[in-house]
Amino acid sequence: MHLKLTIAYDGTPFCGWQIQPKLDTIQAQIENALTEIAKEPIRIHGAGRTDAGVHALGQVAHFTAPHHLNMNPFNWVPALNTKLPASIRITACAEVPADFHARYSATAKTYTYHLSLAPILPPFLASRAWHLPRQLNPDDLQLALSQYLGSHDFRSFCSNRGNETAETDYTRHLTRAELQHIPEGYLLTFTGNGFLYKMVRFLTGAAVQTAQGYLHQDELSLLLNDPHARIKKSLLCAPPDGLSLLSVHYGTPTSPKSHS
Amino acid sequence: MHLKLTIAYDGTPFCGWQIQPKLDTIQAQIENALTEIAKEPIRIHGAGRTDAGVHALGQVAHFTAPHHLNMNPFNWVPALNTKLPASIRITACAEVPADFHARYSATAKTYTYHLSLAPILPPFLASRAWHLPRQLNPDDLQLALSQYLGSHDFRSFCSNRGNETAETDYTRHLTRAELQHIPEGYLLTFTGNGFLYKMVRFLTGAAVQTAQGYLHQDELSLLLNDPHARIKKSLLCAPPDGLSLLSVHYGTPTSPKSHS
Numbered sequence: 001m002h003l004k005l006t007i008a009y010d011g012t013p014f015c016g017w018q019i020q021p022k023l024d025t026i027q028a029q030i031e032n033a034l035t036e037i038a039k040e041p042i043r044i045h046g047a048g049r050t051d052a053g054v055h056a057l058g059q060v061a062h063f064t065a066p067h068h069l070n071m072n073p074f075n076w077v078p079a080l081n082t083k084l085p086a087s088i089r090i091t092a093c094a095e096v097p098a099d100f101h102a103r104y105s106a107t108a109k110t111y112t113y114h115l116s117l118a119p120i121l122p123p124f125l126a127s128r129a130w131h132l133p134r135q136l137n138p139d140d141l142q143l144a145l146s147q148y149l150g151s152h153d154f155r156s157f158c159s160n161r162g163n164e165t166a167e168t169d170y171t172r173h174l175t176r177a178e179l180q181h182i183p184e185g186y187l188l189t190f191t192g193n194g195f196l197y198k199m200v201r202f203l204t205g206a207a208v209q210t211a212q213g214y215l216h217q218d219e220l221s222l223l224l225n226d227p228h229a230r231i232k233k234s235l236l237c238a239p240p241d242g243l244s245l246l247s248v249h250y251g252t253p254t255s256p257k258s259h260s
Numbered sequence: 261m262h263l264k265l266t267i268a269y270d271g272t273p274f275c276g277w278q279i280q281p282k283l284d285t286i287q288a289q290i291e292n293a294l295t296e297i298a299k300e301p302i303r304i305h306g307a308g309r310t311d312a313g314v315h316a317l318g319q320v321a322h323f324t325a326p327h328h329l330n331m332n333p334f335n336w337v338p339a340l341n342t343k344l345p346a347s348i349r350i351t352a353c354a355e356v357p358a359d360f361h362a363r364y365s366a367t368a369k370t371y372t373y374h375l376s377l378a379p380i381l382p383p384f385l386a387s388r389a390w391h392l393p394r395q396l397n398p399d400d401l402q403l404a405l406s407q408y409l410g411s412h413d414f415r416s417f418c419s420n421r422g423n424e425t426a427e428t429d430y431t432r433h434l435t436r437a438e439l440q441h442i443p444e445g446y447l448l449t450f451t452g453n454g455f456l457y458k459m460v461r462f463l464t465g466a467a468v469q470t471a472q473g474y475l476h477q478d479e480l481s482l483l484l485n486d487p488h489a490r491i492k493k494s495l496l497c498a499p500p501d502g503l504s505l506l507s508v509h510y511g512t513p514t515s516p517k518s519h520s
Binding site (some may be wrong): 008009019045055057077081086088089090091120121123124126127128161 | 268269270315317337341346347349350351380381382383384386387388519
């Protein structure tokens, strides 16, 4: 049986999503729990690899349950949660068609980024927000986010993973880049058909740089519209703490084809 | 100079407030930071000893700053926060009269307790709430809280610390015992002139027991009004995770004299 898991986690205590030798990762925790239940090794495939310190409310992964188990999808939720640490929760499990792939079937993803302007960062936000006690210009934040909307070559707004080639396509399409006032801060929400490595953190960092008067909106515009443009400033990559994968979208895309 | 600190902390990583040999406690963290700044040992006195896992938004402590430092009270806030882990924040520092004592000058304290009814506890609430996924009767919660109001001998609602005598006074006066609906749960707020050891956790536990149909309101009433009454049930001590010391009150008491 082919199953889709929806997963929430506090990324603080983990070395990111992806399984890595000798490191405590979210994928490893879930695979270990599944393997314990199934009594045979089970591999899961996530919709995206979140970095160390990045959180999720709606990460998605799929796996194939062995025939001999014959467990109702619904029962995987408590079975897994009993074995997982409280910082990782399976929130749903559903049967999906055999060709469903958590990553390749995804048509879009939504991330949020939490900026805290509190003069003193409350202890409970210590690993959940980027603390910016200096004043930010909200109009500039808003303007930067508006610039991100639509299709752009985002090569200036990512880190290389090391497997890029001359043919690598850096174009992504953003359908949502919203600014929301929350108590003592802002919540930024991004929906796109795909995101490059660390892209949300660079989009957030650059928006903050415009709001701090360090980067001009014209420079942002140049980088978004001419991928070969160079400016004499470095874009800031926001820290992982404020970032959460809110949800992964499946079904008809409303915009150009999805990218990983 | 005699100074009053207001302190917020996430109690999760610490072995409680009180300094103890070889254990990481909040008092030890703050005393170490103060000692590093003052270059001489400094002792602080807290308004109350919170247990391991208990949080605070407005804990209070006092200390005497050495004469040679001559630091503006305001400057202690960033000086200490730079040295403290992000899970402990000094939120204010003010000069107080020489006879001010964080514990003995307090006229009341307010605690909150977070009950989560979420079917699956969100990872970020893992160390911040008591997870009660079964149904609770809110009318019973409300009724139990109303019974707590006023002056009672609360000996049935505490743990012994080991230093109790026949003369120990278990009477405390509660001026607030409120139930607030929050998303997927309840917040209980208690204000009293003092609280016995683990008292808020017992008050919460017993209120939950009435709301789960395990304890009758009449039994609660009996225990509150006749300190020598015995019932054939054990009162539940709620886990520390949901508990926060919200604030410590100083100034004219509106109710009988304060107890520690």
